[in-house]
Amino acid sequence: MGCSSSLPDRASGRLGGLNSENGAVNDAKNLRVKLVLLGDSGVGKSCIVLRFVRGQFDPTSKVTIGASFLSQTIALQDSTTVKFEIWDTAGQERYAALAPLYYRGAAVAVVVYDITSPESFQKAQYWVKELQKHGSPDMVMALVGNKADLQENREVTVQDGIDYAEKNGMFFIETSAKTADNINQLFEEIAKRLPRPTPS
């Protein structure tokens, strides 16, 4: 479907399973990380990914089934590149039990809520707890309040987000997939926080 970045990367490694060992395959300058997006349905997980990977925004909502797989590589200022292998999971309840399939072995988890929906903020906290219990302990976790363009409908304050993120050792940011606000920043910040392999 004409989208370059998610087209097959023929050079990519041959690692079995959903989990590229430890989620991060490293040589010092080229990192490859598995990233999983979690959150309630309708908070905009797919929109964030599509904005990041393809620079697109489609206001018609398309319910994600199971999980979509996309990848995008970014270059950091220190000339390292990070290839994100992104699992964009479905927010529907029926897939909750299957989430471990996607987050197992992930190096990064991005937990998304909708700033206009307190329920989705609750759901985000459920996912954070779930990851603390079952995710890998050195996982980089980000808490994202999406739909920041809808200021007038805001029901979750910035402070609430910050407080919860701080308490749980997460990185916090508010984004808008619609206006592209903070989308690239989100992934750049994640990249900076990744554990670097010690050059051997």
Place this chain on the structure above:
Amino acid sequence: MSSSDGGDDGSASSGAGSGPVVLGSKPIEDGFSQLRVTDLANGGAANDGDGEAAAAEGSGGREGIAAEVGEVEDGGAASARAGGRSEIEEIGEARVMWRSNSEGEGEAQGSPSSSGYAGERGSSSGGSGIGEEEGEEEDEIEEVRSDAVSDSQAAWMPGKRHVMQDDASISWRKRKKHFFILSHSGKPIYSRYGDEHKLAGFSATLQAIISFVENGGDRVKLVRAGKHQVVFLVKGPIYLVCISCTEEPYESLRGQLELIYGQMILILTKSVNRCFEKNPKFDMTPLLGGTDVVFSSLIHSFSWNPATFLHAYTCLPLGYATRQAAGAVLQDVADSGVLFAILMCKHKVVSLVGAQKASLHPDDMLLLANFVMSSESFRTSENFSPICLPRYNPMAFLYAYVHYLDVETYLMLLTTSSDAFYHLKDCRMRIETVLLKSNVLSEVQRSMLDGGMRVEDLPIDPLPRSGSLLPRLGQGRPVTDSQESLKEAYAGIGGPAGLWHFIYRSIYLDQYVASEFSPPFNTLRQQKRLYRAYQKMYASMHDKGIGAHKTQFRRDEHYVLLCWVTQDFELYAAFDPLADKASAIKTCNRVCQWVKDVENEIFLLGASPFSW
């Protein structure tokens, strides 16, 4: 309307003197001592009962339904006593009809003391009930009709419409065909129209009907109320109900409910039953979140996709070598631990391979393709999702890797291993490379543009053995003079002898081929009517109660329908209503020959051990 064929009526009998039928080479004339003729007298009124007439004629027994009906009758009697406004009518072949009196509507609302079913009616919000609905339908039918026209002619929009409606709104009640899924405690799970939660009262009513009959140790299958049929299907803790005034046969509607149930199992597996064991009042709607579009697209396909009643799949016409090339690379993948590898273009199969002895049921393919095509999410990127194939194993999830290779062509790789994503991704890359190199994808697109078999192209003389459907592969078909003049003689409508359309179903292959629609089937509405007519024929040909028919010839004001069933194939053909019977039969023989001549291109051969 001609009824000149009436003389053959006497010879109509099922299976009389039928020897074993040899592979399609045997011309249809041989079977014609068993031809059953059902010439309809005329017009719409007669239409109503033609299914029954044909069925009753064949032989007496309809034990299955009769037995079921006994119980309904009791229930019905209770209601009749209580409300004093329903009457039960036992018609010839022991189906029960519930009828409201013509003045039923007014009375129904004014009888608060009624009990039994009638009471349930009163208590459901808005006082709606099957009986009243019918009363209203009478004056509104025109409006509904025009609605249906615009609906079917405009492009179909996926997703749930009319969410604001509930059983209190007239527009909701006027819908011709409702589908409901509910739990055994009466909780709504899905409704084709309207918001499920607003339909709680209505759902409870349906549940009450079902459990009332179940309490008597029986099951309710069908209730007739005037023009409406209410069809019930009980699957453990899940109840499915269709309320329809489309005159489709019971067997067809029941088959549609089975598919809807299968679609639900595909999404959730049958282990959802456990939720009801733990908590009978379990609310299942959140589990199906976001799947309205899957169900609405399935229901829509009941009116355009013959696979829904033929229980067979159809292939995209392709040169034999092209399909072989696709099959070979899929086979490689299947040997590496993939359970099924399926390459499809819209709802047509390009190629399909199963590991070792695994075989894929056509209904599973239909449901899987519907699931993938109706969910936009698959089009945006690679996807890895749990799905269940109800006919393969209703209890367990498989994992499906789905990827669109172009706008309409998609690859599905199914596996039992939840860790196989990267392997399947590799497989897909291999497959994609081969398909591109061997031009399979461009051939697929070309075939989509060219279309399939057209009745206008039906060869007059048998083709040489190497016949080809695809002109570019067969170096063009020589157009003979006689063919040209014949076309002119039929004034550009349809094929020889007034042939308008046909469907050929190969029994061993589980596949069918349908001719392209050509004039006079210009609108979706006409196409839908034809499919409904085929569907009715299919049901009557497969009626277990009266034994299998071999042939059926039916004439009404819209067309002549001819159906011919052998051990190897089933042929359904539609002709001009004035078509001559003898030449129609001759034409059917020619269609069968034509299908045989081009079977390499229209069917996937080698998918089953019987196919060569």
